[in-house]
């Protein structure tokens with residue numbers, strides 16, 4: 001790279017991984033170290049519901065893995081250049097998408113949602129052409145590279161491509177590798193079917209917990225193709241993602257997804273299940289009795305249902321979940337949608353003591369008109385009654401964040417960084433470490449408050465494309 005400059009560095013993660021050096025040459029692929037095993041990985045995928053065959057790491061370059069306090073961890077550069085799987089792409093990434101990935105993945109980690117993590121962000125000194133709106137008018141943007149980590153970057157599509165090749169030997173080999181390297185609890189005794197079902201049940205449970213975390217925080221991934229689904233149930237491939245502000249179950253941040261809204265907020269759990277079923281299709285050929293895979297789908301549904309109900313009970317301060325609470329939740333979602341309310345902000349305002357509609361108006365929870373709020377008032381009454389007038393606000397405060405890196409907040413940090421000022425990005429990278437706490441620096445901060453009007457129409461805030 002012509003001019004690699006380290007802009008963000010995750011010291012804590014570097015220490016957890018055994019004390020990695022913060023040399024920008026390393027994290028832009030300009031220098032290698034003994035023991036690195038650079039490779040690009042081949043995978044396939046279903047994109048928007050259609051099998052598209054081979055994809056692969058078109059712009060990610062793995063450096064191999066480190067074994068530190070967190071076990072086996074793969075380190076990967078995103079945007080380091082062309083690979084055998086780049087197709088027409090340039091293998092590069094730009095500053096705006098790299099900063100979004102770095103800050104959002106770290107924010108997810110601190111919200112306790114399973115995710116890949118960011119180790120570094122370097123600008124490269126290269127100019128990269130990007131046609132942001134797919135309108136034939138590419139503009140030059142600053143190149144950047146994020147070094148990111150996960151147990152591995154194997155995806156559902158990693159198994160699908162081998163099944164599509166009919167290569168049972170490689171498929172068995174990859175399954176055995178994942179179990180051996182990553183799954184100490186799965187024993188191969190009792191035959192390979194039992195081990196595979198055990199492993200896939202863990203994948204299903206983790207995927208369910210991950211998606212439940214997305215739903216709790218109003219995160220919309222935007223591109224839940226099977227090539228973007230981690231085999232470890234961690235959020236990967238941050239692209240045109242977004243965070244719900246005014247509640248809308250049909251919202252998708254991804255312009256490419258607009259025609260069918262396949263990856264809209266409310267569809268994410270069922271899409272995860274559909275993706276999981278494609279993984280099971282891929283693994284079935286190496287099993288003696290593939291009907292045993294049915295219990296994996298059942299594990300997904302029950303894990304998701306359980307995680308969801310616990311999360312609602314905690315975030316509404318109900319203490320325990322009972323069957324009857326389903327109606328309270330359904331009505332809450334209805335009210336949020338009807339009055340264009342920010343669900344997370346509303347629950348946090350309630351956690352901090354709001355008991356009336358006026359409190360919610362004062363807390364800037366409502367984007368719609370602040371008159372005619374009868375259904376909201378009725379719901380607040382029902383909620384307080386359910387909690388016997390005393391919601392468990394302590395638990396609510398531990399579960400509903402004060403701080404989220406919403407798209408417009410990221411955009412302000414991007415605008416500044418593109419102009420050479422990294423102080424906003426640095427400030428966010430610190431603030432996001434304490435999402436559940438009120439902090440003194442929030443007072444009148446540029447990231448506080450409801451969504452500003454300009455963010456409704458500004459590209460990068462309201463809508464994003466895959467082109468990054």
Ligand code: AMP
Nearest residue numbers: 055056057058059086089090091092237
């Ligand atoms: P994504 O939607 O970002 O997960 O990417 C889908 C596929 O396109 C993956 O195989 C990527 O590696 C590939 N891809 C995306 N951007 C580029 C790029 N600039 N150069 C090469 N390949 C890319």
Ligand code: MG
Nearest residue numbers: 227228236237
């Ligand atoms: Mg991807």
